[in-house]
Amino acid sequence: MNNVKxxxxxxxxxxxxxxxxxxxxxxxxxxxxxxxNSYFVDDEKTVVFDTAxxxxxxQYFENLKAALDGRKLDYLVVLHMEPDHCSQIDKVVALYxxxxxxxxxxxxxxxxxxxxxxxxxxxxEVKEGDKLTTxxxxxxxxxxxxxxxxxxxxxxxxxxxxxxxxxxxxxxxxLDGGLFADEYxxxxxxxxxxxxxxxxxxxxxxxxxxAVLKKAAGLDIKMILPLxxxxxxxxxxxxxxxxxxxxxxxxxxxxxxxxxGSLYGHTASAAEAVAASLRDKGAADVRVYxxxxxxxxxxxxxxxxxxxxxxxxxxxxxGIYPPMGNFISDMAALMVQNRVFALAQNGTWAPASGKLxxxxxxxxxxxxxLENMLTIKSALHxxxxxxxxxxxxxxxxx
Ligand code: FEO
Numbered sequence: 571m572n573n574v575k576x577x578x579x580x581x582x583x584x585x586x587x588x589x590x591x592x593x594x595x596x597x598x599x600x601x602x603x604x605x606x607n608s609y610f611v612d613d614e615k616t617v618v619f620d621t622a623x624x625x626x627x628x629q630y631f632e633n634l635k636a637a638l639d640g641r642k643l644d645y646l647v648v649l650h651m652e653p654d655h656c657s658q659i660d661k662v663v664a665l666y667x668x669x670x671x672x673x674x675x676x677x678x679x680x681x682x683x684x685x686x687x688x689x690x691x692x693x694x695e696v697k698e699g700d701k702l703t704t705x706x707x708x709x710x711x712x713x714x715x716x717x718x719x720x721x722x723x724x725x726x727x728x729x730x731x732x733x734x735x736x737x738x739x740x741x742x743x744x745l746d747g748g749l750f751a752d753e754y755x756x757x758x759x760x761x762x763x764x765x766x767x768x769x770x771x772x773x774x775x776x777x778x779x780x781a782v783l784k785k786a787a788g789l790d791i792k793m794i795l796p797l798x799x800x801x802x803x804x805x806x807x808x809x810x811x812x813x814x815x816x817x818x819x820x821x822x823x824x825x826x827x828x829x830x831g832s833l834y835g836h837t838a839s840a841a842e843a844v845a846a847s848l849r850d851k852g853a854a855d856v857r858v859y860x861x862x863x864x865x866x867x868x869x870x871x872x873x874x875x876x877x878x879x880x881x882x883x884x885x886x887x888x889g890i891y892p893p894m895g896n897f898i899s900d901m902a903a904l905m906v907q908n909r910v911f912a913l914a915q916n917g918t919w920a921p922a923s924g925k926l927x928x929x930x931x932x933x934x935x936x937x938x939x940l941e942n943m944l945t946i947k948s949a950l951h952x953x954x955x956x957x958x959x960x961x962x963x964x965x966x967x968x
Contacts (some may be wrong), residue, residue: 571658572636573629574610575737575749577801578730580707583609584618584633587744588664594654595917598770599866602763605746606654607797610733614705615644616712616933618798619725619734620656621826630658631665635936645694645702647709648673649723651680655797660685670694673704674713676721696723700842712785714738716778718771724782730922731792738782740872742767751800751809760799761812767798768816768869773904779817781840781859783810787799819907821877825855826965829869830914836949837916840958842880843950844914847962861893866900873906874945878965882914882944885923890930894923895918901914902933910968912961914944 574584585607587651594600606626611617616638645668647655663669670692673681678695681688698713712724718737725734741764748754772779794802802809815822828847830841843857859869873879883891911931915924924943931939942964944957
């Protein structure tokens, strides 16, 4: 059954949701699923903005054919050449061989790399400021390099004032029938998925997101049409505000997250003691995570949310407990900034993970590592209470 949804006069959603894919990019678990959005413009000329992932190709073509209702396709605009959106370009061109593929210079470089046969396609190269008029709609193009690949373009419809924002303002999560964010309790039911998507997919490119937000500020935007997740037609400032915060690496709350690694439970027990002490001292929101048991993408998302991060782990092969080392590497790769870290190390004979974590965290910009480090010799005991209290005092006061 086709599932085409009207967004505004002449603009329709023809995307699809996937609830079977286990991992997005074969990395990030998506138990909540994901949607691949594609947009159809029914005007004097017919236009499609982006295709969809191969996993939803059948539904996608059913929707596309229903939307076209026998008309031919005039333009296929490629805002993003990552395969979760471009995988069906060759199939679309095979179905509608007269179609003109629209993209930027780098779009066509990538297009040829993925689809060598595209040399023979009809193409229209556009750059920032160029316009595509389809009848009653005029789309102007905005360059959005590295949000999330270098070739990315946004398109702004001067008629409906809709911004087609590629991956920006996207989120993990399959659509539950509703297309618009205002059909859901987004802040309750979607924000964690949106933050996890942002932090892990786009998080590294805060500066580039800032650059494109500044360009967008000059546009009168009434709707945001991303490539993943719901479409925005109300409360745009809420989500733009989140992007403003996330892209400047500002924390959302003063909360503390305690992330521990533990071979046999002793560091885990210490983590619980630290969390309890923080609560006793008035910390309103403390969350504890086992670095071995929680996928790193959720931990990264929590890092984007919270100000204070407590890392507690054993020394392992004279190094950092490996899952903790990987987590810190991920934070460095994603350019995490403006956070406070407190460290606890465990070692039965030569604890060194604290010093090693400190050295590794030096890769992060604008972070504070508290001098007060907690050292555990195999296990915490009541005799260590004073050291724990001193450790948690430093965290509370940071
Ligand atoms: Fe949804 Fe960068 O692709």
